[in-house]
Amino acid sequence: MPPRATDACRAAVLGKPIAHSLSPVLHRAAYDALGLTAWSYDRFEVDEAGLPGFFEELGPQWAGLSLTMPLKRAVIPLLDEISETAASVDAVNTVVFTEDGSRIGDNTDIxxxxxxxxxxxxxxxxxxxxxxxxxxxxxxxxxxxxxxxxxxxxxxxxxxxxxxxxxxxxxxxxxxxxxxxxxxxxxxxxxxxxxxxxxxxxxxxxxxxxxxxxxxxxxxxxxxxxxxxxxxxxxxxxxxSGLDLLVHQAVLQVERMTGRSPAPLEAMRRAGEKALAER
Missing domain, CATH: 3.40.50.720 (NAD(P)-binding Rossmann-like Domain)
Structure with missing residues (x-):
């Protein structure tokens, strides 16, 4: 089932703590390079207890979520389907919302x-x-x-x-x-x-x-x-480096959430390097 294909979509990274995450930098750089000017990507601090409620509040404009600790296993019961890769390690770091409302979990870390x-x-x-x-x-x-x-x-x-x-x-x-x-x-x-x-x-x-x-x-x-x-x-x-990993897994997330391939790896890498240099 392909990802949602509306003009304006939302995505975000969830976890706790989350303020340190570079995911917004990488995904926004990808959207800019792909011309997805109506897309947005945010970060939200969410723990296991708050995850079901967060999902309940999501509207049809949501295309996907990135998940970090401690949510990679906690999210699985909330999903309709997970990939073989995610099932192999009982961990989901990517959720794609399809046009029919399905919640599909995947693992792009591996x-x-x-x-x-x-x-x-x-x-x-x-x-x-x-x-x-x-x-x-x-x-x-x-x-x-x-x-x-x-x-x-x-x-x-x-x-x-x-x-x-x-x-x-x-x-x-x-x-x-x-x-x-x-x-x-x-x-x-x-x-x-x-x-x-x-x-x-x-x-x-x-x-x-x-x-x-x-x-x-x-x-x-x-x-x-x-x-x-x-x-x-x-x-x-x-x-x-860990940035190499972060960029490559984010590339796969962008491709799954937007349906656009290939994602702009070098633009995302440059954005990540710049953000780290400014810390």
């Missing part, structure tokens, strides 16, 4: 990760390491299911998190081995390292970056660069 890696020349790896666990790590694992042919080692802080990552591996058909966070320095020798942890968590690992590192995908974008990413670049390694 293909966004794959697209960001491919933009940096990473089409396939024979092994990889993930730093961290949780929702972002499960999305990273789902992305690796598409490009990694061998073992993925997840470095985590507890046995509960380790068990969770192994379960995700079984579900996504990925060969996952878990290791203790105390040994996370060993992860940095992998062909691809995906850091999914909060700001500051990997700072202590910067000293362990090998002399010839391969590729680091650090999902953070503010502050940037992280100490790990800066050290990685200093030693000549390739770095994929």
């Amino acid at each position: 293909p966004g990760m794959v697209a960001a890696l491919r933009e940096h020349g990473i089409e396939q790896v024979d092994s990889a390491a993930i730093l961290g666990a949780g929702a972002t790590a499960s999305s990273a694992l789902a992305a690796l299911a598409r490009i990694c042919t061998g073992e993925v080692v997840a470095y985590v802080r507890s046995e509960a998190r380790a068990a969770e990552m192994r379960e995700w591996g079984e579900r996504l058909d990925v060969d996952v081995r878990t290791a203790d966070w105390a040994d996370a320095g060993q992860a940095l020798r992998a062909p691809l390292v995906i850091a999914t942890t909060p700001a500051g968590t990997t700072d202590a690992l910067a000293a362990a970056v090998p002399e010839r590192p391969a590729t680091l995908f650090d999902v953070l974008y503010d502050p940037w660069p992280t100490e790990l990413a800066a050290r990685w670049s200093m030693f000549g390694g390739a770095v994929v």
Whole structure:
């Protein structure tokens, strides 16, 4: 079912906290480049308890929503349908409202990760390491299911998190081995390292970056660069940033919500870089 196709449409990003979100900057840049002058994109602070009420207030002018934490799983019961990609990780970051009123959930984080890696020349790896666990790590694992042919080692802080990552591996058909966070320095020798942890968590690992590192995908974008990413670049390694991910997943959201393709990736990237530089 195609997205709504009226001249004037609304979209927004929801989450809590939400003031930091770059999504309005990226989507508005896309609308400008596409000539969608009547489209608007806002941000609203909404938590799990407030989400059903927010949906009830939405009118026919709404084209779609972007969702961030803590709403990616809470939204699922409110939807009529979700994509296979979203179902694979029980997480929806995109909702499209169709002309017949249906609410369709999707996940653009996973293909966004794959697209960001491919933009940096990473089409396939024979092994990889993930730093961290949780929702972002499960999305990273789902992305690796598409490009990694061998073992993925997840470095985590507890046995509960380790068990969770192994379960995700079984579900996504990925060969996952878990290791203790105390040994996370060993992860940095992998062909691809995906850091999914909060700001500051990997700072202590910067000293362990090998002399010839391969590729680091650090999902953070503010502050940037992280100490790990800066050290990685200093030693000549390739770095994929959280902004790369944010832009690529937003490109897919714009295409799904507007029905216009391709979305203006470079215009969106420039807008994101400018906004970050001004912070």
